[in-house]
Amino acid sequence: MMGRKMVMVCFAVATICLWACQSFAERGVSDDKIKLGLILVKTGPVAALGIPSGQGHGDYFQYINDQGGVHGRKIEMIWEDDEFQAPKSVAALKKLIHRDNVLTIITTGGSQQTIANMNSIQEYKIVNVPNALMREFYDPYNPFIFAMGATYEAQFQCIVDYIFNDLKAQNPRIGVVYTKKEYGKIGLEATRERAKKYGVDLVSELVLPTGAVDASSQILTLQQNAVDYVITCDVLPPIISLLKTAEKYNYKPKKWFGFNWATDDMIVKACGAAAENYIGVNYFGAWSDDNPGMKLVKEIAAKYNRDEKSIGLTSLYTYGIGVSMLYVEAFKRAGKNLTPDTLKAAFETFRNFDTGGVLPPLTYTDKSHAPPEVVRFFKADVPNKRLVTCTDWRKPRNL
Amino acid sequence: MESGLVFFLQLLGSGIAVGCLYALIALGFVLIFKATEIVNFAQGEVIMLSAFICYFLVTTFHIPFFPALVITCIAAALLGVLTERLVLRPMLGEPVFAVVMVTIGLSIFFRSMAGILFGHNNLVFPNPFPSETLKLGGIVLSQTQIWIMVSTFVLITAFFIFFKYSRIGLAMRGTADDQRVALLMGVSVKRVFSLIWALSFATAAVAGIFLANVMVINLGLAFVAISAFPAIVLGGLESIPGAIIGGLAIGIIENLAGGYLDQMIGGGIKDVTPFVVLFLLLMFRPYGLFGKKEIERV
Numbered sequence: 001m002m003g004r005k006m007v008m009v010c011f012a013v014a015t016i017c018l019w020a021c022q023s024f025a026e027r028g029v030s031d032d033k034i035k036l037g038l039i040l041v042k043t044g045p046v047a048a049l050g051i052p053s054g055q056g057h058g059d060y061f062q063y064i065n066d067q068g069g070v071h072g073r074k075i076e077m078i079w080e081d082d083e084f085q086a087p088k089s090v091a092a093l094k095k096l097i098h099r100d101n102v103l104t105i106i107t108t109g110g111s112q113q114t115i116a117n118m119n120s121i122q123e124y125k126i127v128n129v130p131n132a133l134m135r136e137f138y139d140p141y142n143p144f145i146f147a148m149g150a151t152y153e154a155q156f157q158c159i160v161d162y163i164f165n166d167l168k169a170q171n172p173r174i175g176v177v178y179t180k181k182e183y184g185k186i187g188l189e190a191t192r193e194r195a196k197k198y199g200v201d202l203v204s205e206l207v208l209p210t211g212a213v214d215a216s217s218q219i220l221t222l223q224q225n226a227v228d229y230v231i232t233c234d235v236l237p238p239i240i241s242l243l244k245t246a247e248k249y250n251y252k253p254k255k256w257f258g259f260n261w262a263t264d265d266m267i268v269k270a271c272g273a274a275a276e277n278y279i280g281v282n283y284f285g286a287w288s289d290d291n292p293g294m295k296l297v298k299e300i301a302a303k304y305n306r307d308e309k310s311i312g313l314t315s316l317y318t319y320g321i322g323v324s325m326l327y328v329e330a331f332k333r334a335g336k337n338l339t340p341d342t343l344k345a346a347f348e349t350f351r352n353f354d355t356g357g358v359l360p361p362l363t364y365t366d367k368s369h370a371p372p373e374v375v376r377f378f379k380a381d382v383p384n385k386r387l388v389t390c391t392d393w394r395k396p397r398n399l
Numbered sequence: 400m401e402s403g404l405v406f407f408l409q410l411l412g413s414g415i416a417v418g419c420l421y422a423l424i425a426l427g428f429v430l431i432f433k434a435t436e437i438v439n440f441a442q443g444e445v446i447m448l449s450a451f452i453c454y455f456l457v458t459t460f461h462i463p464f465f466p467a468l469v470i471t472c473i474a475a476a477l478l479g480v481l482t483e484r485l486v487l488r489p490m491l492g493e494p495v496f497a498v499v500m501v502t503i504g505l506s507i508f509f510r511s512m513a514g515i516l517f518g519h520n521n522l523v524f525p526n527p528f529p530s531e532t533l534k535l536g537g538i539v540l541s542q543t544q545i546w547i548m549v550s551t552f553v554l555i556t557a558f559f560i561f562f563k564y565s566r567i568g569l570a571m572r573g574t575a576d577d578q579r580v581a582l583l584m585g586v587s588v589k590r591v592f593s594l595i596w597a598l599s600f601a602t603a604a605v606a607g608i609f610l611a612n613v614m615v616i617n618l619g620l621a622f623v624a625i626s627a628f629p630a631i632v633l634g635g636l637e638s639i640p641g642a643i644i645g646g647l648a649i650g651i652i653e654n655l656a657g658g659y660l661d662q663m664i665g666g667g668i669k670d671v672t673p674f675v676v677l678f679l680l681l682m683f684r685p686y687g688l689f690g691k692k693e694i695e696r697v
Contacts, residue, residue: 043511045619047519180667207667211622213420213614216413217657217669224406225662237521237615244613248532248541249409270523271617312520 028103029338034059034331035068037096037105038111040131041084049235049261052313053131054079056297056320057106059304059326070331073338078102082109089113090120091392097124106323107131111182114145121145125340127330127347129323133183133260138370144340146347146364148323148369149283152183153190154373155259156231157396158281160194162377165397167255175204175227177218177242178332179234187233187259193299197399203227208238215245223251236313240270247274255279263378264315265308265386276382279390281375284322285357287314288386293356293375295319322358329353360393405537411651412538418650419551420613423606424627425634426554427643430599433637434575437487438496439657440502443624444509445600448617449475449607451517456525462665464527468608472601480599483593506621513618522616535619550605555643562639571595575637629673633680635690644688649673 028035039058041050061075069075076101080092089109096102097120104127108117111132121128121144129148130137138147150158163169176191178184192202203225206218209286219242222230230253232239238261246252256278258267263280265287271278285294287308301311311317326347331338333346345366352361360372373395378387421507444571456467486505489500519599528542552580562568573581574591610623630649634641657669686692 043514043519045617045622047514048521048617050651051519205663205665206661207665207669209667209670211619211626213610213623213626214654216415216417216660217410217654218407220406220413220658221662224402237617237619240523243615247530249539250532266521266523270521332472 011252013203018261027097027340028101029073031215032069032073033340034075035100035102036075036327037093037100038077038079038103038256039082039089039092039108040079041109042079042081044083046084048312049316050074050081050084052311052316053320053323055306055311056317056322057324058320059300059306060321060324062304063300064328070328071336071338073331075105075328075331082113084110084113084372086112086116089335090116092115093120093124093126096124100243103342104339106129106327122184126342129326131319138368141269141368143369144344146326146369148326148359148362149371150259150281150373150375151371152186152233152259154396155281155375156190156225156233158375158377158394159231159257160191160198161257161397162257162279162391164198166391167229169254172200172224172229173203173225173227174200174229174231175206175225176202177204177206177222177230177232177234179210179238180207181210181241183259183261184233187231191231191233192398194399203276208232208234208242210235210238212238214242215242216249216279218242219245219249219251222246222253223249228254229257230255233259235261236264236266236270240267242273243267243271243278247271253277253304257281260315260375263387264313266313268382268387269382269385271384275380278380280378280387282315282378283372283375284315284319284359286378286389287318288381288384288388289315289357291357293358295316296356318358322355325355325358326350326353326362406658407655408537409539410654412535412540413544414543414651415647416540416547416650416655417654418630418647419547420606420609420646421627421630421650422551422643422646423547423554423602424624425631425646426558426639427599427603428603428624428627428631429637429639429642430595434571434595435487437498437502438636439599440499441482441506441509441604442599443621444506444513445475445478445603446607446610446624447616447618447621448478448509449604450524450611451513451522451618453604453608454522454611454616455517457527457640459524460662468605471608474605475600475604476597477491479596479598480593482600483596487596488589488592492641512616519618524611524616526612528612531644532672543609547609551643554602554605556638558639567591567594568574609697629677632687633673633677635687637691638687638689641687648676652676 029096040054041047061077065074082089082092094103107128107130108114111134114130126142127144129146133149133151135151137145163172174195176188178188204227208218258280260282263282268275308314330343333349334342348364348366350364351360352363354361360374374393376389376393377391379390382387427442453467453471456462490501533540571591572585574588578588630645634645653669653673656672660668
């Protein structure tokens with residue numbers, strides 16, 4: 001009787017061990033395949049932001065697969081749509097980990113989605129690069145989140161530095177047009193504080209909702225206050241309306257500025273001459289760049305039959321490829337024994353890792369997963385309907 | 400002219416133009432509610448679908464703007480007839496709550512279809528009007544804004560004549576007043592409902608096409624309809640003149656608040672003001688400015 005019980009206990013323990021080995025040691029990795037997850041919006045009102053990034057990820061992995069994969073393994077990416085909603089992102093993460101058994105998830109969506117998934121990211125050791133830029137993701141150190149791209153604070157600090165140091169503005173009249181979303185409020189606060197360090201107060205602080213039908217009152221107020229440098233903290237569609245409205249009222253500030261979500265060739269294509277003095281900051285390459293990284297991006301786009309029109313926001317397609325380049329490099333460095341832990345360790349070996357201009361040089365260590373707080377400036381080239389790089393990588397100045 | 404006065408006049412001018420857009424959107428809602436007592440929550444999606452259809456007619460099929468506008472309106476009207484026939488008519492006699500839920504479902508269906516058919520990219524409508532602005536005293540208006548105002552005026556006049564003098568218009572008014580009596584008088588209520596949905600969707604198409612001219616076209620365009628809600632409630636849900644006056648009032652209030660209060664109070668008071676005005680008005684006139692006052696006798 002006792003012997004029979006012992007056999008049953010041993011059988012149960014063995015089953016649990018087998019299940020545990022299956023679940024943790026070999027999650028998403030076989031001899032010929034690496035399974036990756038991606039949680040990114042692809043339907044709904046903000047799908048235009050998610051689709052180009054997702055296509056960039058998919059095309060780059062396909063490009064690598066066409067060359068034989070990494071260590072003989074092909075990369076399979078499973079893309080879940082969260083419709084930019086945290087509850088759907090949480091459900092998608094569970095599905096990807098438990099049903100699809102993926103090795104890791106490239107990103108779990110925007111700021112709110114990443115925050116909602118924070119515990120699961122730790123629990124399941126999901127090595128991910130959020131496409132949102134919050135300081136809370138890497139400060140304090142978070143073992144499985146690798147932040148990429150200058151924070152919103154750093155971007156707006158660089159813009160104010162640019163006004164005072166590159167444009168050498170004397171007593172500039174700076175106005176901010178922002179949305180009441182998280183990034184808009186961070187942008188306003190960062191600009192206000194930075195300008196104060198230069199001894200200047202903001203002349204106008206105006207809200208422009210993302211779905212605004214009209215921007216007349218904002219433009220007329222900027223005009224009345226004689227604002228000559230307008231810093232915008234909003235995404236592309238309202239900024240396009242803002243620039244077009246400014247043209248109607250013949251309001252021409254010395255410069256317009258926008259942050260990474262509003263730095264895309266589309267602004268020049270949509271606004272034409274109204275974008276004449278527009279300058280954007282960004283932390284990935286421009287479609288007009290002629291460096292090796294961007295040549296590869298355009299080669300990949302052409303290979304998979306994507307033109308600028310079908311991609312939409314080319315800056316985000318570039319971002320998708322850039323982040324995928326990091327994963328492929330980490331897979332190479334992790335070697336044949338690919339697990340969440342070895343993948344994390346591989347990321348932590350990056351020292352000024354160069355993507356040829358697609359992303360800034362990246363360094364991660366076992367103590368810091370902070371992003372490189374650098375941006376480049378891009379100015380409107382109206383005749384050619386594009387943005388062109390006008391500075392090298394730069395950080396906010398020490399003031 | 401004094402700069403303060405110019406500032407005020409410019410805010411007023413652009414407020415009227417935006418108000419006309421709100422009025423067009425509100426008109427679509429009111430037409431359906433007046434006849435059927437249904438708030439159609441898919442109206443925003445019809446606006447967005449129409450913007451996409453007109454955009455592709457102009458850019459892909461190279462049809463000039465005005466013929467494209469007419470084709471889009473016809474397509475929207477057909478969609479209205481189909482919607483009424485296939486989705487709403489089977490719901491006749493069901494509780495209002497169930498019908499409202501159906502329109503919410505319809506909105507999700509239209510939005511998904513738009514994503515599948517037209518994609519999710521941000522699109523910019525090629526400006527069909529000359530870019531020169533018109534200066535009337537201190538007011539600067541773009542040609543798009545002038546066309547918005549003209550179209551609103553033409554549509555209102557057309558609706559006024561239609562409801563006042565045409566046979567079918569009178570039948571619609573009769574149906575809106577009392578369906579049972581209208582039936583007894585030989586009015587085909589089902590036909591009237593079909594026509595109302597067609598007219599409402601065609602009006603939404605005009606609003607959508609002009610919205611596409613001042614905004615970026617994407618699936619988010621559907622949510623602009625929410626901005627017109629204060630106008631609808633302010634004017635009274637079943638009043639066509641109310642929709643126009645409500646739309647204009649909200650457009651002007653919004654712009655004046657943006658110009659004067661946003662600087663003093665900050666934090667986007669422009670978007671809150673219409674709701675504050677609405678709240679205050681509803682305290683004294685719960686049925687809106689021109690809405691029907693319900694009197695129950697017990």
